[in-house]
Amino acid sequence: NAGVTQTPKFQVLKTGQSMTLQCAQDMNHEYMSWYRQDPGMGLRLIHYSVGAGITDQGEVPNGYNVSRSTTEDFPLRLLSAAPSQTSVYFCASSPDGPNYGYTFGSGTRLTVV
């Protein structure tokens, strides 16, 4: 098993550009989520999904969209990038909700200039 795969690993965007961060897992996990990590702020939840076709907002959803058309994939879309979205983004999955251990992807380091 590859676990949770995130692409790209690094990305530089100009303000106003859009892009999609990819996340895929091959463990048949129902629950997937996106976090952003900023210095001194810990891990903050952006969006999550409890299964295909179901998504919901986390703590910091503004400026981001998600969709979950399959169990395996959970892409995160930045609509119009802003410097405040400069961060490290982690995708995580678990078998059945947040009450089980997460498997994290390797992260995407995004810089918005």
Next chain:
Amino acid sequence: GENVEQHPSTLSVQEGDSAVIKCTYSDSASNYFPWYKQELGKRPQLIIDIRSNVGEKKDQRIAVTLNKTAKHFSLHITETQPEDSAVYFCAAAPQGGSEKLVFGKGTKLTVNP
């Protein structure tokens, strides 16, 4: 919603000493408390977790204790080694209704040889 406070933000110990990191949570309905270790430039990895029906759990040199009455839980690392140096995150997951895992802001542990 749930709020998780973590202390201290930085901790420096000598090799062989013990390290203790403490977290408090606000939602009495929380019932799952994992700890994650994140080495520099790497993804967070689950090291131990505890559920609300258990007061203490051990795994070799690490242990977690939970006090539901006081709404706090702690990570204990004994006989610390340089490879224990990392950022440690606690988290709490409320049961039912809110499918979210909330993280503390992290503790940077440095083990000096």
